[in-house]
Amino acid sequence: MANNRSTDLPQPTRDLNTAIANLNEFGYCLVTDALSSVETDALRIRLIEQATAEKQKGLAFEDGGPQQNWGDFRDAEGQLRPQSFTEDGGGCNQRVWMLINKGEIFQTVLFKPTVRQLVEHVLGEHYLLSSHTANIAKPGGVSMDLHTDQWWMPTPTRRDRSPLPIGSITRARFDQDENGLSNMVSPAVVVNVLWMLDDFSAKNGGTRLVPGSHLTGRQPDKELDQDVETVVAEGPAGTALVIDGRIWHGTGANVSENSRFAVITTFCGPQFRPQENFTVGTSLEVLEDASPDLLALLGFKIWNAYGRIESPLADFIQPGQTSLGEMCPE
Ligand SMILES: O=C(O)CCC(=O)C(=O)O
Structure with missing residues (x-):
């Protein structure tokens, strides 16, 4: 995947209006100093403690290994296979779930006014926390497949078509018309915020994005879109990457010597089922x-x-x- 960074693409900004314009046009924006250096350090320290303890106790969840797949997936022959995971399978990404319970410091990021204004810009005045997690992208990792964060969202359809029943949608089987294209675009129903606890770069697995893909009206296709150009969301630690739920993205390959730490906070419209069951x-x-x-x-x-x-x-x-x-x- 090429990194065709252009000066016209979103750059880290403190200006809310610029961030909103970037989000509308490109499907993402970067908020400078969304976290202070003190907050960034405290989050990083707490995250490392928690992740290390979960790993030591055999409770770590790691994905992104060669045999690990989220939800149903298509194998090399295009056959649909069920999800395959091992809890502590040595994948390249260590996930830490339910940060809401794992230290008060993690709650602080939920109340950052600029980021909340961006979430509100996309989702309106009512929305839910869908998940509050961390992704530690370890050295040696491979690029994650491009995906959207609302792959489950039924697409608009035509009267003369029988869409895939909504309960049959999986990560590898979503509804698209015969051409894989649609003139209609579902609204954004998810906003995802990646809080950079390290400087993000192409080298350490900074998130890869396809600018403008939030308006294609479809999900990325592993084969059809294998050569699509991506850009890396680069920014210093403390930057927040805010993305429209429809944008094609994935963790980059970390070819540096160190792990890349990020907290990932996902919001969704109030009609939808959150990823983490916070009420329970x-x-x-x-x-x-x-x-x-x-x-x-x-x-x-x-x-x-x-x-x-x-x-x-x-x-x-x-x-x-x-x-x-x-x-x-x-
Ligand atoms: O960690 C990243 O850079 C992106 C993570 C992501 O896309 C995911 O967890 O679905």
Whole structure:
């Protein structure tokens, strides 16, 4: 993949309007000093401690190895195969899940005003946290396949066509018309934020992107798009890379000597199922101190009667709340 960086492509900026224009046109933007150096260092230290402990205890989740595939995938003969993973399989990317429970420092990134304004620009005033994780791209890794972060989003279709039923969509089997093209483009329903805890470069596996691909109306195809040009999101530690959920992207190959650390925070529209189940999985300790904003992000706020347990008129559901259950008149 070529790195055809042009000066017209998004550069790190502090200016919200420039960032919004970049996001609209190219599908991504880079926010300078989204994190202070103190915050970046603290996040990096906590992440290394957590990742090291998970690895030592045999609980690390590593993907990106040669035999590891997310969801259903197509093999070399084009056959659809089920997902294949090993929990501690020595893949090139160590993931750390559910950062919400893994140190207060990880919560701080959720409340950065510029980034939240960018999320709001794309998703509107209501949205959910979909996942809050880290990706440690280790040296020796290979480039991740290009993908979008809303591969599950049904595409607009024609009246005379029978689309793939939405529950049959997988990472390797999404609905596209006969030509793999569409004049229609689904809206962005996901925004992903990659918080750089190291300087990102082509050498250390900086995220690769296809500028403008968010408006193609389709998912990248491994064969059809194998020669597509990508650019690397470069920036100093503390930069936030904010991407439209439709943009084609993936972790680059880390050919440096050191691991590349990033926190990845994904937001989605309130209609969609988050990747991490925060209403069940968030620790009570975190919930006890959570602000209404955090509770809303975690899915405890009712949206147009969705996400309720009993009354659709309530604002929030309570952690641990269950429905009334079977009752009989006295
Ligand atoms: O770590 C990166 O640079 C990108 C990660 C990514 O695309 C993913 O986790 O799906």
